[in-house]
Amino acid sequence: MAPVQLSCFCLLAVATGLPFGARAADDAKAQVQVYAAASMTNAMDQAIQSYESGHDVNIVPVYASSSTLARQIASGAPADVYISANEQWMNWLEDQNVAVSQRLDLLANRLVLIAPTQSHIADFTPGGETTIVSQLGDDRRLSVGETSNVPAGIYARQALQSIGEWEALESRLANGDNVRAAMALVERGEAPLGIVYETDAKASDKVREIGAFPDDSHDPITYPLAVVNPEPSDATEAFRQWLAGDDALAIFSRYGFTPVESD
Numbered sequence: 001m002a003p004v005q006l007s008c009f010c011l012l013a014v015a016t017g018l019p020f021g022a023r024a025a026d027d028a029k030a031q032v033q034v035y036a037a038a039s040m041t042n043a044m045d046q047a048i049q050s051y052e053s054g055h056d057v058n059i060v061p062v063y064a065s066s067s068t069l070a071r072q073i074a075s076g077a078p079a080d081v082y083i084s085a086n087e088q089w090m091n092w093l094e095d096q097n098v099a100v101s102q103r104l105d106l107l108a109n110r111l112v113l114i115a116p117t118q119s120h121i122a123d124f125t126p127g128g129e130t131t132i133v134s135q136l137g138d139d140r141r142l143s144v145g146e147t148s149n150v151p152a153g154i155y156a157r158q159a160l161q162s163i164g165e166w167e168a169l170e171s172r173l174a175n176g177d178n179v180r181a182a183m184a185l186v187e188r189g190e191a192p193l194g195i196v197y198e199t200d201a202k203a204s205d206k207v208r209e210i211g212a213f214p215d216d217s218h219d220p221i222t223y224p225l226a227v228v229n230p231e232p233s234d235a236t237e238a239f240r241q242w243l244a245g246d247d248a249l250a251i252f253s254r255y256g257f258t259p260v261e262s263d
Contacts, residue, residue, distance in 0.1 A: 030235035031058045033078055035069040037085035037223065038178040039109070039152065039196075042203045043255035044083075047248050057235045065178035067149040073228055074098055080229045080236040081243075085109075085151035085179075085197075090224040099230035102240060107223040107257040110198040111155050113210040116189050125211040127163035133172070136192060141174040143185040143194035152179035155218040156195040162217035183207060197221065199256040222260065 036044050041063045048059040062069065062077075066084040073079045074096040083106065084090045094100045113132065115121045124130040136142060145153030153175065160166040176182035179196050186194040187206035194207070201209045227240055242248055249259040 029056055029058045030233060031060055032080045032233070032236050032239050033060045033062065034081045034083070034239075035062045035064075035073060035077070035079040035228075036081075036083040037066045037069070037151065038063045038180045039085055039200055040083060040223070041180065043199065043252050043257060046255070047243070047251045050247070050251060051239065051242055055238070057239070059239060063180075065145070065150045067151075068177070078229075080227065080232060081225065081240055082228045083223055083225045085221070085223055086154065086219070087222060087224055088154070089151070090226060093226075093228065098228055100226045100228055101232075103224055103226040104244060105222050105260040106225040106244065107252055108260050109221040109223070109257060110215070111152075111159055111195060111213045111218060111221060112198045112201050113213070114183065114186055114194050114196055114201050114207040115192060115210050116186055117206055117208050119192065119208070121192065121210060123210050126159065126165075126213050127217060131168075132160075132165055132193060133168045136172065140192050141172050142169055143174045143176060143182045143191035145179045145182050145195075146175040146177060147173065150176070150178055151221075152182065152195070152197060155221060158218035159195070159213040163213070202256045223257075 044061055048061060052059060066086060066089040069082060070084065070089040070093050073082055073093060082093070090100065090103065113126050121135050126132060132142065144156045145151065147153040147157040157166065160169055174185055174191050176185065179200055182194050183196045183200050183204060185191040187204060198212065201207055225243060227236060229236060253259060
């Protein structure tokens with residue numbers, strides 16, 4: 001049974017440069033375009049609202065899979081700041097000779113198993129006595145981010161391999177173009193279980209966390225931030241600095257992210 005590929009709810013936004021929920025830019029204000037991993041949507045929206053309330057600037061977010069955003073930036077998309085959900089796609093941008101500067105590891109996250117809120121599946125820790133495949137039921141699928149290039153899917157594959165369930169589940173995956181697309185399938189009850197970030201599970205009242213994957217079952221989930229405009233504006237520099245400061249990190253923490261302490 002071949003994995004199912006879901007359509008990306010953000011591709012239109014990325015293709016046009018106008019994300020879902022974006023406001024029309026005010027030409028009188030400076031504008032900063034922030035390309036951020038889909039898992040940051042709620043937290044970044046709140047951070048932007050807070051920042052704009054005290055600064056005369058328009059922050060325009062574009063949300064999608066880190067891989068989609070990186071490819072768009074490499075193709076010339078007008079991003080000022082990029083935040084990836086893993087190191088791989090930031091490294092890839094640098095390999096494409098994109099002018100990546102002021103890079104730092106901003107946030108960390110956890111990988112969790114989720115089910116619809118009303119699911120009767122009992123909580124369990126993946127990798128323990130209860131297996132994921134035993135809880136799926138006949139002919140049901142596990143919803144994940146696409147496992148070859150979406151960070152959440154890459155982490156999910158690593159975790160499933162680590163706990164010995166990859167072979168049993170590989171043919172039963174419903175692959176989403178980003179982590180929010182993977183969660184949406186569980187929210188709608190079309191998949192009984194899914195693998196997302198802990199912050200995604202916290203952001204939805206339509207799913208509940210079944211259990212967290214062991215931290216050592218996958219690479220550390222780190223969100224690197226960088227300026228990708230080779231000639232960043234003063235507004236870009238200021239917003240990037242604010243994102244790494246205490247006020248922004250407090251907002252991200254409220255949404256379940258863990259700030260990464262700088263050396």
